Amino acid sequence: MNDFDVIIVGAGSAGCVLANRLSADPSRHVCLIEAGPPDRNPMIHMPFGLAGLAHMRWLNWGYETDPEPALNNRRLFWPRGRVMGGSSSINAMIYMRGHPQDYRGWAEAAGEAWDWPRVREIFKEHEDNRALTDDHHGTGGPLTVSNLMQPNPLSRAFVRAGAECQHPINPDFNGADHTGVGLYQVTQRDGRRFSAARAFLEPALSRPNLTLITKAQVHRVLIEDRRAVGVILANRELRLREGGEVILSGGAINSPQLLMLSGIGPAAHLQAMDIPVVHDAPEVGANLADHLDITVQAALKGREAIGIAPTFLPRAARAAWAYLRRGQGEFTSNIAEAGGFVTSDPSRDRPNLQFHFIPAYLHDHGRRISWGYGLTLHVCDLLPKSRGRITLRTPDPMAAPKIEANYLGHPDDLPVLMNGLKIARNIVAAPALRRYVQQETLPGHKVISDVELEADIRARAETIYHPVGTCRMGRDESSVTDPQGRVRGVDGLRVVDASLMPQIIAGNTNAPTMMIAENIARMMLARPTDLP
The missing domain is CATH 3.50.50.60 (FAD/NAD(P)-binding domain)
Known part of the structure; x- marks a missing residue:
């Protein structure tokens, strides 16, 4: 050895x-x-x-x-x-x-x-893209990249809602332009991670x-x-x-x-x-x-979402059968199916906000059961100025280190995330999604002023794991x-x-x-x- x-x-x-x-x-x-x-x-x-x-x-x-x-x-x-x-x-x-x-x-x-020229070629050489074959992508590489097999109807509605809010529809976030809303490509092969x-x-x-x-x-x-x-x-x-x-x-x-x-x-x-x-x-x-993230959540009128409810059980059974037999169906979903990149204000020269749309309720990173049918739209600050640090808590190698992320430590970061929250609310309220929405549950219709939105961000913002x-x-x-x-x-x-x-x-x-x-x-x- x-x-x-x-x-x-x-x-x-x-x-x-x-x-x-x-x-x-x-x-x-x-x-x-x-x-x-x-x-x-x-x-x-x-x-x-x-x-x-x-x-x-x-x-x-x-x-x-x-x-x-x-x-x-x-x-x-x-x-x-x-x-x-x-x-x-x-x-x-x-x-x-x-x-x-x-x-x-x-x-x-x-x-x-x-x-960029060197790393772009590495990205392309890594790719075995099963859907895109233009100059921006590679085929035959070790890493399979695919379109989602069966996006939820709400994910497509999110894309239309983004377009209604004047965000361009983008069919390829790794192509010529980063900006807009669309469905994500995923690292999957034949419906599996x-x-x-x-x-x-x-x-x-x-x-x-x-x-x-x-x-x-x-x-x-x-x-x-x-x-x-x-x-x-x-x-x-x-x-x-x-x-x-x-x-x-x-x-x-x-x-x-x-x-x-x-x-x-x-x-x-x-x-x-x-x-x-x-x-x-x-x-x-x-x-x-790290990318700090805040969400908008809404309860839905119907059952298009991925729900935690007795009425979802037959659908879940069908999805499990389709996945086990053919590697198809709803269980091929990465859950964060759609999203996009936009600017927090017109002065920005490139996107500094990212969306992740989930056709389901998501609380506490999925660790807490969220009953019913809903949607969750995440928005994160892509270019935060805040910086934190990792240090040792003890010299014991089996102990977790001390993590001080220092989120919102820089004064410029809060306004960016607040603008992102407002943009996300507008998308959820746009006609393409509004037809499905019963009511916004978070932040909730009573949270309107900047003071209230700031308090909501400080109370609920979480990491998006980067x-x-x-x-x-x-x-x-x-x-x-x-x-x-x-x-x-x-x-x-x-x-x-x-x-x-x-x-x-x-x-x-x-x-x-x-x-x-x-x-x-x-x-x-x-x-x-x-x-x-």
């Missing part, structure tokens, strides 16, 4: 890509370690099963933030995948690349290898030079003479061959936590935790960004990693996951995370003269 060239910590969206690409070289022995179990649970693979995954703590880290001062000191639930495939095994499967300007910002921070584990890891598992270890949590990186030489688990060590590398792919929470447990982080904080300081890196855990940035890459010496994910101050150690993002993506983060891993894998495999 001490014969590895690469040890990857975390079999999530990034780790699965890395394991595939690096083990393609038969001379390179790769070990992939996942804290959670294999992805055998049928709820993972049935898209509709995501409604129950928030309850399954054995597949989900189930983090909570510290009390958020601007949100009435509430603790917000942060689900993150703790299973093969990571969060790509429990997410809503929306395929979204982000806006080209996002990557121009990355290029300014980390060099031309992260600019197509996670990073299915797309990248499964095809590589038969390789003799790839070792997969599940249900094993890494406690810290083993560092000798300022070089990573292995990792420490609960009951054993795994060591590298001379010149090998450890890659942390635990995500925006676990990767900075593991760096700090290993002595890499803000020196004063590590000393307070009685952790010997290997390298003083003040930005480890800093720069935390934490990034806590191991920021950059060309500057203060960044945690360089543009190839190499941790500054320690040799043989990289971070490769969403924590590298210098700025948050204006969209869902799963596809960009897989792109990050692909890009750095290519850098690792390239000759120095081939690097951009």
Whole structure:
């Protein structure tokens, strides 16, 4: 077990890509370690099963933030995948690349290898798009991207309602333009979830030079003479061959936590935790960004929605039969079927709000039963200025870290989300949806003034699950990693996951995370003269 060239910590969206690409070289022995179990649970693979995954703590880290001062000191639930495939095994499967300007910002921070022309080609090469074949998309790649098989009628009504509010209908959010409303494409194949584990890891598992270890949590990186030489688990060590590398792919929470447990982080904080300081890196855990989200909910007159009611049972039985027999029907739904991108005010030069439309009631991330037939329209601030941090709560590697998201910490963020809430209310009230709606239940028709809307946001806003940035890459010496994910101050150690993002993506983060891993894998495999 001490014969590895690469040890990857975390079999999530990034780790699965890395394991595939690096083990393609038969001379390179790769070990992939996942804290959670294999992805055998049928709820993972049935898209509709995501409604129950928030309850399954054995597949989900189930983090909570510290009390958020601007949100009435509430603790917000942060689900993150703790299973093969990571969060790509429990997410809503929306395929979204982000806006080209996002990557121009990355290029300014980390060099031309992260600019839009290069990453766009990686996105295309990853894709096996079953519906779109124009110049903006790829076919034949490892990651299947599909249209939804059977969108709910309410999702199509949402798109029409958005058009009635002067938002253009957009048939492809990853095409020439980001703006407008429409149905999302999803990472599904034949009506089943197509996670990073299915797309990248499964095809590589038969390789003799790839070792997969599940249900094993890494406690810290083993560092000798300022070089990573292995990792420490609960009951054993795994060591590298001379010149090998450890890659942390635990995500925006676990990767900075593991760096700090290993002595890499803000020196004063590590000393307070009685952790010997290997390298003083003040930005480890800093720069935390996430998309804060608020919803409009409405009760419906009819039963078009996905309902929790006795009258829904026959329909659910038919859906289960169609799914089990043919991989079709309502249980192929990712639930967040439609959405879009709009500006919060005319001064914006690109969309800074995103919608996720759900043809059902959704309370407390699906952890609380919501009886009856309703709809939920989410709107989130895509470009928040607030930044939080991850720190250690204790030096115990099995303890959850301290998450201070600092939502609405910047004064510019509240007006953006408030404008988003007003725009969302207008869409729910537009004729195409109004014909289905009995009444708005949240915020509710009595909540009208800006003071009342602000109070509603502070009382109800939640995350839409896109934490990034806590191991920021950059060309500057203060960044945690360089543009190839190499941790500054320690040799043989990289971070490769969403924590590298210098700025948050204006969209869902799963596809960009897989792109990050692909890009750095290519850098690792390239000759120095081939690097951009």
